[in-house]
Amino acid sequence: MEAVLDMMQDRRVEVADMTKVQSKLQQIISGGPDHLQFIVDFDYTLSRAHKDGKLVDCSWGVLENFQELPSDYHKKVKVVKDKYYPIEIDMSISLEKKIPIMIEWYKKANGLLSESGVNRSWFPRMVAESNCELRDNTNLLLNRLNHARVPVLVLSAGLGDLISHIMSHFGVLHGNTTLVSNFLDYDQEGKVVGLKEDDELIHMYNKSESILKRSQGDNYADRKNVVLLGDSLGDLKMADGVKDPNVVLTVGFLNKNIEESLETYKKNFDIVLVDDQTMDFPNALVTDVLKVSAVSMSPTVTV
Numbered sequence: 001m002e003a004v005l006d007m008m009q010d011r012r013v014e015v016a017d018m019t020k021v022q023s024k025l026q027q028i029i030s031g032g033p034d035h036l037q038f039i040v041d042f043d044y045t046l047s048r049a050h051k052d053g054k055l056v057d058c059s060w061g062v063l064e065n066f067q068e069l070p071s072d073y074h075k076k077v078k079v080v081k082d083k084y085y086p087i088e089i090d091m092s093i094s095l096e097k098k099i100p101i102m103i104e105w106y107k108k109a110n111g112l113l114s115e116s117g118v119n120r121s122w123f124p125r126m127v128a129e130s131n132c133e134l135r136d137n138t139n140l141l142l143n144r145l146n147h148a149r150v151p152v153l154v155l156s157a158g159l160g161d162l163i164s165h166i167m168s169h170f171g172v173l174h175g176n177t178t179l180v181s182n183f184l185d186y187d188q189e190g191k192v193v194g195l196k197e198d199d200e201l202i203h204m205y206n207k208s209e210s211i212l213k214r215s216q217g218d219n220y221a222d223r224k225n226v227v228l229l230g231d232s233l234g235d236l237k238m239a240d241g242v243k244d245p246n247v248v249l250t251v252g253f254l255n256k257n258i259e260e261s262l263e264t265y266k267k268n269f270d271i272v273l274v275d276d277q278t279m280d281f282p283n284a285l286v287t288d289v290l291k292v293s294a295v296s297m298s299p300t301v302t303v
Contacts, residue, residue: 001029003291007284012276016266024270025285027247028225032293033148035246037223038282039238041230042156042163042181048133048277049231049255057132059158059166060109063118066126073116080108088204088232089257091264095234099205106157106182106203110195113184118192120184123165134170136278144286146174148293151223155238156181157203204234229282231255233268251281 004025007013015021028036040046043058050056057065064077084105087093145152152174156163160181167173185196195201224246228239231253239248252269253276254261265272273281 001025001288003284003287004029004281007281010280012274013281014262014266014272014274015270017270021249021270024247024249025288028227028249028285029288029292031225031246031289033150033289034293035222035225036289037151037153037220037226037242038145039153039155039226039228039242041232041235041238042154043158044231044255045229045235045253046134046138046154047166048135049253050277051131051133054131057130059132059156059162062126062130062132062162062166063116063159065130066118066122067129068122069116069118073112076112076115077109080105080112084108091257091261095205099203102203102205103201106201110201113192114194116192120161120186120190120192123161124169127162127165127169132166134166134172136280137283138279139170139172141279141283141286142172142174142177144283144290146176148286148290149176151220152177154179154181155202158182159184204232205237227251227282227285229253230269233264236268 001022008015008018043060047058048056063069064074084101087098087101088105090098142152154163154167154177156179158181160179160183163181164173164179167177167179173179180202182202183196184192185194187193220242224242224244226239226242226245226248228235228248228250230236230238230250235252236250239245239250242248249271250269251271251273252265253273254265255275258274262272262274271281
């Protein structure tokens with residue numbers, strides 16, 4: 001556990017129960033890549049939250065902030081976001097109260113999509129012209145997991161069409177990756193008319209149900225060691241859809257409201273990464289997992 005223990009000393013890493021976390025890390029590392037899977041949120045988890053003091057676009061933002069959309073659409077989107085976003089990040093509001101409000105937000109945003117005039121052929125240019133970026137060394141992490149045949153489930157309440165284009169743009173949408181998200185519906189000319197499966201809208205608090213319905217097939221049967229990466233408390237539910245896991249290590253990226261939220265995050269996530277816009281910790285863990293695997297595969301010399 002050399003690499004990951006070194007990383008645990010970093011000032012960005014916060015842990016409430018070191019004994020429990022070290023036990024989980026040992027189980028994951030000793031299990032090797034053949035028993036491992038990653039379940040990962042996209043917006044502000046795989047993607048950066050900010051860069052050089054400026055906020056970066058999430059997947060919805062890539063579409064909503066595209067400058068060639070009608071100005072009236074931009075104004076309506078801003079009104080909706082200004083109303084609902086403060087509720088999303090307010091730690092004092094219970095989940096029971098928050099969930100129906102978040103569903104209301106997503107449905108209003110969906111309703112506005114039909115007014116946007118967006119065509120699917122615009123997506124590559126939307127991504128190229130946005131300021132959306134992945135966290136530093138995300139490409140290293142996802143390339144290594146692909147090479148080691150470790151399944152990666154990207155589970156997002158964002159826009160799957162844009163996430164797919166973003167990941168392709170940065171060269172990290174590999175064959176080991178399954179993307180479960182909200183996908184757009186189009187008319188015959190390719191114009192966006194809304195979201196597919198509107199009755200099964202994925203929001204940040206129903207992700208475990210989405211795993212059970214749309215993934216976790218035979219490819220995951222032996223993958224009982226789970227690393228979960230997320231940036232909101234709702235992301236903690238993502239692994240609930242995994243059947244009979246041996247161990248689930250939860251890693252939370254705390255991007256904003258740090259002083260107010262740190263203790264709550266430490267109470268709920270095994271590991272909290274404080275304003276860390278990199279994948280340094282997950283990469284350290286993968287280094288140790290692959291190192292153990294390499295040792296076990298080394299030929300035994302008999303004398």
